Amino acid sequence: MKKRLCMFGLGVLAWFNVVAYATLSPSGVNYEVVALMAIKDALKDPRNVMDNWDLSSVDPCSWRMVTCTADRSVSALGLPSQNLSGTLSSAIGNLSNLQSVTLQNNAIFGPITEAIGKLQKLQTLDLSGNMFSGQLPSSLGDLKNLNFLRLNNNSLTGVVPESLSEVGGLTLVDVSYNNLSGPLPKLSARTFRIIGNPLLCGQKSANNCSNIYPEPLSFPPNSFTDQSSTNEKRHHLTVALGTSFGAVFLMILVIALLIWWRYRKNQQIFFDVNDQYDPEVCLGHLKRYSFKELRAATDHFNAKNILGKGGYGIVYKGTLNDGTTVAVKRLKDSNNFGGEIQFQTEVETISLAVHRNLLRLWGFCSTENERLLVYPFMPNGSVASRLKDTIQGKPVLDWLRRKNTALGTARGLLYLHEQCDPKIIHRDVKAANILLDEDFEAVVGDFGLAKLLDHRDSHVTTAVRGTVGHIAPEYLSTGQSSEKTDVFGFGILLLELITGQKAVDFGRAANQKGVMLDWVKKLHLEGKLNLMVDKALKQDFDRVELQEMVQVALLCTQFNPNYRPKMSEVLRMLEGEGLVERWEASQSVETPRFRGLESIPQRYSDYMEESSLVVEAMELSGPR
Known part of the structure; x- marks a missing residue:
């Protein structure tokens, strides 16, 4: 080794x-x-x-x-x-x-x-x-x-x-x-x-000074010359003919509309959005795809091409006309208010955030009845899929790639939290939402729950959504999410990388009572870290790095959000800087009470059971 x-x-x-x-x-x-x-x-x-x-x-x-x-x-x-x-x-x-x-x-x-x-x-x-x-x-x-x-x-x-x-x-x-x-x-x-x-x-300016200054229209130079004598004679004839043809055209139009209405009742109509139809999503730097093009690319959204399913839609593998392989997310309930909010949030958020460890949105399609997003295809799937023993003949992630996955994810979240303006909270950090490109570089996907914040705001109160086992205690208790909510989810992700198991499935998979976090804390106190390591690694891992990764995970998942490190600190600790001091400090300080967490249960599983909020366990959007 x-x-x-x-x-x-x-x-x-x-x-x-x-x-x-x-x-x-x-x-x-x-x-x-x-x-x-x-x-x-x-x-x-x-x-x-x-x-x-x-x-x-x-x-x-x-x-x-x-x-x-x-x-x-x-x-x-x-x-x-x-x-x-x-x-x-x-x-x-x-x-x-x-x-x-x-x-x-x-x-x-x-x-x-x-x-x-x-x-x-x-x-x-x-x-x-x-x-x-x-x-x-x-x-x-x-x-x-x-x-x-x-x-x-x-x-x-x-x-x-x-x-x-x-x-x-x-x-x-x-x-x-x-x-x-x-x-x-x-x-x-x-x-x-x-x-x-x-x-x-200014007042004397001939410029068009509206917010959008389009290229002026041009007209033929002689369009408005004075032809009064000829035009006056032709005017009456034109009015008479126009009136006759107008009446006939109106009747034809009414009949056509009736036929179209009857046809539309029996068959869904698709048409591409234009600038006037939905100005909220007119993002010129993103490529616009036609629905017909994406339907052909996915073989009419064939079930064989499904890469993953989420709370807001299904992701398909597709091949464009030029041979490019893409992932197409088809949002469901696009006519529903929530579906529209999901679409606008994801388009706006992903277009703002550009980083090597964030999933890049290539384009979109919007019709009266459809909302679709187009991403680059991630050939190595999600971290969750690669943590299984085998998937389509592919080997599991080795220890080095798991460590690099943690580093890449931390860099992506750091950009969202501290380098992006407005800052972005992901709110559903988990192995299923971390993708791997052709070089096994970690790419943070699924901005369906991302919350755009002004850099002056410290938190936002909203409906609790996320995945059971990954949701921070204060989010469950108060509905307030912050960067520290993502830090908690990242800590659970580290435990998923170590154990090879989904946090939400842990109790059933390991035949253990409670959730993964409680079990890891117990083994850490007993000094039995080897028992928590994914058996698929066959003991091929670095013991020192295991100890460090577990400590970082436990620091990230402290119940009091004020004591969790920022993502910049998390990244430095994963790179070997400042972990010893931070860990020693965390062991010597008694956990104070946090507003909304006055009576903190000793176990995370107990806390989840006592929560009065409805938690939606969802596999959300994003190519898997």
């Missing part, structure tokens, strides 16, 4: 060396590290969100607010709503692999650097809600892959650069509430917002 781990460690180290070397200068300095440190130095960081950025680091991918690609290149820089001030360094232009820059709702001032035009892979640039001044850089036109440009609510002056008209893939450009002037270029963006610019939208 030690020999294999040693060989694996050497292999990982060699891989990191190869990747790191690609971004090193001859003097051994990582260009991306230098660029990020220059950005940090130019900003004032009162919350110390960049305190772990270190110039001596070789790999910046573990830094807060930094996201990397699989080859360890920096792909996203997200520091929204962090009270940052200072200026934006021109060194940002050296991060050549950046795809997303989100610095909205801070107090950054000064000009927007021309170096931004060097980011050829950039798709999203959000500098809104700051204090940027000066003219918009003409180099914005060099960002050929740009989709979203938000520069609203700043103090920018001058004209919108004509070079932006050369960017063909723009979906949204928002330069509202600045001090811009001059002529406006003709942009490809479907949405172009300019409201709040006095020099563009």
Whole structure:
């Protein structure tokens, strides 16, 4: 075992060396590290969100607010709503692999650097809600892959650069509430917002300054020439013919509507949504699929293609016309209010959250009677399915992959809780909702219960939903969910990875009274950790890592949410930093009472039995 781990460690180290070397200068300095440190130095960081950025680091991918690609290149820089001030360094232009820059709702001032035009892979640039001044850089036109440009609510002056008209893939450009002037270029963006610019939208302005500034209609040059004599003679004839044909057309239309109504009663009609039908889901960066296309891709939603079933719908495996394999979630009861809320929540939430450990929404389909979401297909299924002895001939997850699954899930939840604005609470963290891509990288799926929060809110009160065995005590008792609700669910997920069993099925599977958490606590007190490990691992696991993972799980599942760690702390403990101190502190402090938990039972199973709330045990949405 030690020999294999040693060989694996050497292999990982060699891989990191190869990747790191690609971004090193001859003097051994990582260009991306230098660029990020220059950005940090130019900003004032009162919350110390960049305190772990270190110039001596070789790999910046573990830094807060930094996201990397699989080859360890920096792909996203997200520091929204962090009270940052200072200026934006021109060194940002050296991060050549950046795809997303989100610095909205801070107090950054000064000009927007021309170096931004060097980011050829950039798709999203959000500098809104700051204090940027000066003219918009003409180099914005060099960002050929740009989709979203938000520069609203700043103090920018001058004209919108004509070079932006050369960017063909723009979906949204928002330069509202600045001090811009001059002529406006003709942009490809479907949405172009300019409201709040006095020099563009003053009383004498000819510009259309509504929130959505569409491309103006054009008419033939001679359409309105004066042809009074000829037109007057033709007018009476036109009125007479129009009246006759209008009456006939009206009769035909009434008959057609009657036939259509009778036909619709016997057969469900499907049609694709357009901009006017449902403006809430007009998200230009997501691909729109027709119902016919998705029905063909799933072989008419054949039962053989079902990947999983959930409380809000069924997920099918599908193959598009171009051969791409996808997962299609077909929401049930789409005409029901709850189904509509589910659809809008998931579309809005997933489109906001972009991270390598979060499931990416590719597109959607909306008709009068259908709501469908399209995701990338996860070839290795869900963690829950892979924890079984075998599934379709695939082996179970080994210990190393289980540990990496825990790390990847923690990184995804950390992004939702602390790096996304508004922050997102998942509310149903469990093995069935963690998917594995082709490289066995953990991907957090199922945002059906996600709750969007403003970053100033600490919790939200709502109806209790989730999966029995994963629901935090305070959520059961008060209906209040917070980030700590997800931390509790993550702790149960760690126990599922260790034991190989579903928390909700534990009592039946292990022939034990109570739930998994109570049983693990008992074995931990007795020092019998080996008895809780999945037998499918055949004793092939690291004993030290087992002890550490159990301790992290128990810290995450403390009844008092105030004593549970944040996901950033959880990730550091899983990586071997600060666990000993946190564990010792938790053992020396008597558990105080929490509002709503004045009489906490000693066992989680007792707490569930005493809860007066109705808990819905649901396998929710998301490809399995």
